[in-house]
Amino acid sequence: MRTSARNALPGIVKAINQGPISAEVDLEIAPGMTICAIVTKRSVAALDLKPGRKATALIKSNFVLLARDVDAGKVSARNCLAGVVTNVMDGPINSELTLDLGGGLELTAVITGGSVQALGLKPGERASALIKASHIILAVD
Amino acid sequence: MRTSARNALPGIVKAINQGPISAEVDLEIAPGMTICAIVTKRSVAALDLKPGRKATALIKSNFVLLARDVDAGKVSARNCLAGVVTNVMDGPINSELTLDLGGGLELTAVITGGSVQALGLKPGERASALIKASHIILAVD
Amino acid sequence: MRTSARNALPGIVKAINQGPISAEVDLEIAPGMTICAIVTKRSVAALDLKPGRKATALIKSNFVLLARDVDAGKVSARNCLAGVVTNVMDGPINSELTLDLGGGLELTAVITGGSVQALGLKPGERASALIKASHIILAVD
Numbered sequence: 001m002r003t004s005a006r007n008a009l010p011g012i013v014k015a016i017n018q019g020p021i022s023a024e025v026d027l028e029i030a031p032g033m034t035i036c037a038i039v040t041k042r043s044v045a046a047l048d049l050k051p052g053r054k055a056t057a058l059i060k061s062n063f064v065l066l067a068r069d070v071d072a073g074k075v076s077a078r079n080c081l082a083g084v085v086t087n088v089m090d091g092p093i094n095s096e097l098t099l100d101l102g103g104g105l106e107l108t109a110v111i112t113g114g115s116v117q118a119l120g121l122k123p124g125e126r127a128s129a130l131i132k133a134s135h136i137i138l139a140v141d
Numbered sequence: 142m143r144t145s146a147r148n149a150l151p152g153i154v155k156a157i158n159q160g161p162i163s164a165e166v167d168l169e170i171a172p173g174m175t176i177c178a179i180v181t182k183r184s185v186a187a188l189d190l191k192p193g194r195k196a197t198a199l200i201k202s203n204f205v206l207l208a209r210d211v212d213a214g215k216v217s218a219r220n221c222l223a224g225v226v227t228n229v230m231d232g233p234i235n236s237e238l239t240l241d242l243g244g245g246l247e248l249t250a251v252i253t254g255g256s257v258q259a260l261g262l263k264p265g266e267r268a269s270a271l272i273k274a275s276h277i278i279l280a281v282d
Numbered sequence: 283m284r285t286s287a288r289n290a291l292p293g294i295v296k297a298i299n300q301g302p303i304s305a306e307v308d309l310e311i312a313p314g315m316t317i318c319a320i321v322t323k324r325s326v327a328a329l330d331l332k333p334g335r336k337a338t339a340l341i342k343s344n345f346v347l348l349a350r351d352v353d354a355g356k357v358s359a360r361n362c363l364a365g366v367v368t369n370v371m372d373g374p375i376n377s378e379l380t381l382d383l384g385g386g387l388e389l390t391a392v393i394t395g396g397s398v399q400a401l402g403l404k405p406g407e408r409a410s411a412l413i414k415a416s417h418i419i420l421a422v423d
Binding site for chain 2: 001002003004005006019020021022037038039040042043046047058060061062089090091092093094095096108110134135137138139140141
Binding site for chain 3: 142143144145146147160161162163178179180181183184187188199201202203230231232233234235236237249251275276278279280281282
């Protein structure tokens with residue numbers, strides 16, 4: 001399966017916290033780097049998600065917020081990934097940015113050109129990607 | 142009511158699965174074609190949603206992922222609609238694609254140009270739309 | 283902390299409705315104007331959210347739908363903010379619109395150019411912003 005999601009981060013399911021409708025799934029995408037996805041309980045069953053299972057987090061680039069001087073403890077977005085901007089491609093309304101997260105991991109974000117200007121984002125600048133858990137889709141092989 | 146959501150799919154509520162905060166609503170948009178939306182329990186009450194009630198699923202085009210060679214059983218997105226690409230309109234960052242789902246149903250997706258290239262999407266190619274249930278808004282008349 | 287979210291609406295937490303995984307947080311952003319965000323229960327704890335606490339709602343511009351002739355009681359989006367279009371900036375695929383909500387509040391939305399045309403949106407026209415509670419990120423100082 002190939003998808004249009006510009007971000008496909010493979011990992012290992014570490015923990016699942018099930019509710020009556022939704023479930024939180026913690027996925028380790030690098031040593032010590034865990035991301036959290038909220039999917040439905042039905043999807044946990046359908047994909048047979050459980051600790052130790054390989055899964056891939058699919059994240060559309062326009063679901064990614066970029067932030068500077070972020071304090072992860074002060075924002076409800078469950079995923080906050082720090083990195084360095086490596087590329088900025090500007091369009092008339094939106095811009096596409098690439099963030100190097102280290103360890104060979106990259107993330108693509110699409111934000112408005114207005115925000116690129118306001119945050120002074122350009123190659124070499126540090127930024128963090130904020131992603132709500134409910135915006136992540138999980139896929140298995 | 143008219144909205145900017147490029148996708149407005151009318152249907153009939155088939156089932157509702159209520160949790161303490163959220164509810165899953167299954168909406169039949171064509172014979173045998175059901176989509177799932179997650180809305181709040183409060184919205185289910187406010188809109189008086191129940192089996193048999195007409196409702197329309199509103200889906201912003203930038204919430205739609207496109208995929209090829211998809212196995213719906215291996216992705217957590219609760220909605221996977223197969224179709225054929227009928228139109229591609231390219232911008233500098235984003236592209237807008239139209240997918241013919243058959244039965245007179247169409248879906249519009251906005252994805253990055255990078256993904257259009259990577260997936261080789263062009264008119265005549267088969268693709269599936271992946272939409273997370275929590276990204277769908279329901280409206281009633 | 284500065285983020286790429288074009289909309290950052292400060293307010294006061296008025297109520298929290300906790301479920302096993304998610305929580306609804308009502309945030310008053312102006313007298314009598316409350317918006318609802320769904321965040322995880324874990325985030326409520328991590329940010330120490332409780333009635334009376336200051337928090338800021340972060341809303342990416344591409345999560346905002348615009349609607350005309352909207353009846354808030356007939357749509358599941360928990361947030362419906364009425365205003366007047368003050369600016370439209372067109373790109374080849376997407377357009378960026380500014381909505382004056384009154385009381386000094388503004389909202390930026392990115393929707394497709396096709397929708398701008400279909401809805402006849404231009405400066406001076408009334409429109410409402412529809413935002414799903416699950417698309418809002420909360421931040422605290």
